[in-house]
Amino acid sequence: MRHSKLAVAAATLALSATAAVSVALAQSSAQPIIGLITKTETNPFFVKMKEGAQKEATRLGAKLLTGAGKADGDNAGQVTAIENMVAAGAKTILITPSDSKAIVPAIAKARAAGVMVIALDSPTEPTSAVDGLFATNNYQAGVLIGQWAKRAMGTKKAVIATLDLFPGQPVGIARHNGFLAGFGTAGISATTRTQVNTGVACAQDSFGDQAKGQTAMENCLQRNPNINLVYTINEPAAAGAYQALKALGREKDVLIVSVDGGCAGVRNVVGGVISATSQQYPLKMASMGVAAGVNYVKTGKKVSGYTDTGVTLITNKPQIGVKSSNTTFGLANCWGQ
């Protein structure tokens, strides 16, 4: 008896839920539906990207669906999200591919169903797998802090530590190599696919995490106490490096440079924790993507090719010959508050 009552209750609940969903779908069929798939739900960069997309979607009267992988590198989760969004009637899907190659077949299926797919932040391999790419030029972001660091070091001999992302990650490699190229290391170009460690005293993976960055920096300093220039993949890793240096009383005579330009990161530039950082614009990537999606629904015109969403060097110690903006600009343009 109890079981059958429970079953009836469950069935009623399921039916009413289905009805609610179909009503919601029917209501929204007139509205352009745009999907945004990020690498994770939790990384602040993607949280801000979602906020930017939502704001633009609300402004343009579009409906935004969001999805994400469970963790960085979760391709299967992103494939599922694509399938669900196509099923939900999305006309445009914006995606930050976790795995640049493995995601390609799922994207091809969506495009075959008439969906415009735009990669945000990271490219697919091949780049032609999507209609367009809106992203930061990560190599250029690295070059800027490399050039700045070269000027800032002056005649002092640099002993470099790099706190990288994790092995084989294209964004991490592009920033790392860009930094070294900007610093003047020979034999690196924007198309170099593997991490170059020429002239680096210590290269460690930080996974972009503050605590792991701190651990990596401590170990690098134990290996070579003369390190005086630190490249970090992002600002949490930079904050970790600073903690490690501070513990040894070395925070004043070591330059830390980074890439990202999040608000907490720029505040650390204000506070002198980070000397210079390259700022990127996730909200812009997302809002441009949403606008392109709405335009596609209205006019049937797809985007194509690569759109550089820009990168700005943020520092309060400008160097001659390296274009930069100060932290007032950086704080006004950082992602979130």
Add this chain to the structure above:
Amino acid sequence: MTQPATAPPASKRPSLPSLSTLGPLLALLLACIFFATQSDRFFTGTTLSLVLKQISFVAVIAIGQTLIILTSGIDLSCGVIMALGSVVMTKFAVELGVPPILAILCGLAVTTAIGALNGLLITKLRLPPFIATLGMFGIVSATTQIYSGAQTVTNLPPALNFLGQTFNILNTPFTYGAVLMLILFGVAWFFLTHTAPGRHVYAVGNNPEAVRLSGIPTTRLLISVYAVAGLLYGIAAVILVGRVGAGDPNAGQTENLESITAVVLGGTSLFGGRGSVLGTFLGALIVGVFRVGLTLSGVNSVYQILITGVLIILAVATDQFSRRKA
């Protein structure tokens, strides 16, 4: 038939060091000797202090994980509970202006309560620990992101950074967090080996039915174990906050596996009832020594992951082997 036979060796265990207790010590010694030949900076006080402070918060989590695994449970939510604790204590202190000590206590209260909730789910709802804590991982991880808006909490009052401060022994700086970790290991060791409730933790892992029949309140014991583990994750959060100088909502995503690694490398059986918290300390040390040692030798850190994987398999194989002999 087989159950009564397992009881006597369990009571004899402390007197005779088995293969699974000597294994981790041997692995640690071999690693140290190897790294000493690779880098002349390895056998220094600084390296020792680095290892201790780097392992401190994972090791404290691993104490809680050891207690739980001894009861033949597991906790997949430990790291994210720590992250939530770190955000609660820092946000309370920085944004609500709660006095630091009180803010820390609030953080500890939250983590202890979530630990107890895990215990309730496992005993009252009879969920397998793996499932209960897997679900809790998602709940706590998302709650932390929502509560913090995915933003790191900085500009902490000095009291919250206390455990990251250092003092010198023979010109080598040690953090108070590392000292607290060593004390907690001492307390946990004493609790498990010299008190009746400590022996009950082993007993529950060996044979919960026998424990229940002998009149020990199993449910209360299990809930207490998970609650104490939650408290330990909160203490780990204080150490983490002191170490990184910030409340970090993105911390704790991998510490569940890292703590299980320390427990397993330390020779504690994942089937419960066998093992020691000192083994866990050795297990955490092994991971820490490899991380520092490989950096000093100039080896890419990806090899640390490889070697840790190999060691885990060796450790569990040793455990199985010693079981078959016993």
